[in-house]
Amino acid sequence: MKILVATEKPFAKKATDEMRNIAQSAGVELVLLEKYTDVNDFYRAVETVDGLIVRSDKVTKEVVAHAKNLKIVVRAGAGFDNLDLAACTERKIVCMNTPGQNSNAVAELAIGMMIFMARNTFAGGTGSELKGKTLGIHAYGNVGRLVGLLGKAFGMNVIAFDPFVKRENVEKDGVGYVETIEDLYKKANYISLHIPANDKTKKSINYALLSLMPQGAFLINTARKEVVNEEDLVKLMAEREDFKYATDIAPENLAELKEKFGNRVFATPKKMGAETSEANINAGLAAIRQAIGFLKDGIDKFRVN
Numbered sequence: 391m392k393i394l395v396a397t398e399k400p401f402a403k404k405a406t407d408e409m410r411n412i413a414q415s416a417g418v419e420l421v422l423l424e425k426y427t428d429v430n431d432f433y434r435a436v437e438t439v440d441g442l443i444v445r446s447d448k449v450t451k452e453v454v455a456h457a458k459n460l461k462i463v464v465r466a467g468a469g470f471d472n473l474d475l476a477a478c479t480e481r482k483i484v485c486m487n488t489p490g491q492n493s494n495a496v497a498e499l500a501i502g503m504m505i506f507m508a509r510n511t512f513a514g515g516t517g518s519e520l521k522g523k524t525l526g527i528h529a530y531g532n533v534g535r536l537v538g539l540l541g542k543a544f545g546m547n548v549i550a551f552d553p554f555v556k557r558e559n560v561e562k563d564g565v566g567y568v569e570t571i572e573d574l575y576k577k578a579n580y581i582s583l584h585i586p587a588n589d590k591t592k593k594s595i596n597y598a599l600l601s602l603m604p605q606g607a608f609l610i611n612t613a614r615k616e617v618v619n620e621e622d623l624v625k626l627m628a629e630r631e632d633f634k635y636a637t638d639i640a641p642e643n644l645a646e647l648k649e650k651f652g653n654r655v656f657a658t659p660k661k662m663g664a665e666t667s668e669a670n671i672n673a674g675l676a677a678i679r680q681a682i683g684f685l686k687d688g689i690d691k692f693r694v695n
C-alpha cells in the first residue's frame with residue numbers, strides 16, 4: 391500500500407519524519423514529492439499510489455486520470471477548493487480535509503495582520519489600537535471562532551455572521567450574533583474573512599458590502615483571494631482613504647492596488663496562514679492517520695464528497 395505526499399509548499403521536516411514513522415508502523419510506503427515545479431512530476435508520482443495527501447496542490451481531473459489506483463485524497467488543511475470533487479467522486483475516490491488542525495496558525499496570522507495594518511505596516515506614523523474596536527467575523531468556523539476569542543483578549547467587541555452556525559453556539563463564546571451580513575459590515579471596524587471559496591462566495595465581498603463599513607475600516611483576508619471582488623475593492627479604496635486591506639495571498643491586481651494605495655494594502659508573498667511547524671505537524675499527522683484509517687478500516691470521518 392502506497393501513499394503519496396505531494397506538496398509544492400512542503401511540510402516542516404519534523405512533520406514528514408513523523409508521518410513516515412506512522413506510515414511505517416502501519417506497513418504503508420510513504421512517497422514524498424516536494425517543491426515540484428512541473429505538474430508532469432505530480433502526474434508520474436500519483437500513477438501507482440493508493441492514497442494522496444496534498445496541501446493547496448491542485449488535484450485536477452488530469453491528476454485523477456493519472457492516478458489509476460487512487461482511493462483516498464486527504465487535503466491536509468481546511469479549504470478543499472483545490473480538489474476537483476466531481477472528478478474524484480466519478481472515480482469513487484473519497485476526499486477529506488483535516489478541519490481545525492491548522493486553525494490556530496491562521497487565526498494568529500489574522501490578528502498579526504490587524505495589528506500590522508493598524509500600526510501603518512510598522513513604517514512609522516500614528517496608528518490605532520485594536521482595543522475598543524468592533525471585530526466582525528465573517529463565518530464562524532474553526533478559524534473564525536479562534537480569531538474572535540483572540541480579538542476578545544485584545545479588548546475588541548466581537549460580532550459574527552454565519553448562517554450555518556446556531557446563535558447559541560456563537561453567544562456562548564461571548565461573541566455577538568448578527569442576523570444579516572449587512573449588519574456585520576455596518577457595525578465592524580475590522581472584518582476578518584473566513585468563508586470558503588465556492589460558486590456562491592467567489593467575488594461575494596463586493597462594493598455593496600464593503601461600502602457599509604464605518605470610517606477607519608480594515609478588511610483582513612486569510613480565507614481565499616477569490617472571495618473578494620477585486621475591481622470593486624479598487625473602486626471602494628479610491629473613494630475611501632480610510633479603508634485598508636491585508637490579505638494572505640496576493641490578489642490578481644496587487645500591482646494596481648499597491649500603485650494606487652501604497653501601504654493601505656498588504657499581501658503576503660506566498661500563502662503563509664498555515665505555515666507554522668505546529669500547524670504542519672497537526673495537519674500532516676492528521677492527514678496520514680486519516681488516509682491510513684480509510685485504506686485499512688474504511689473510516690471516512692471528515693469526508694467532503
Ligand code: 3PG
Nearest residue numbers: 445446467468469492664
Ligand atoms: C487551508 O485551507 O487549510 C489553508 O489555506 C492552508 O493552506 P496551505 O496548506 O496551502 O498552507
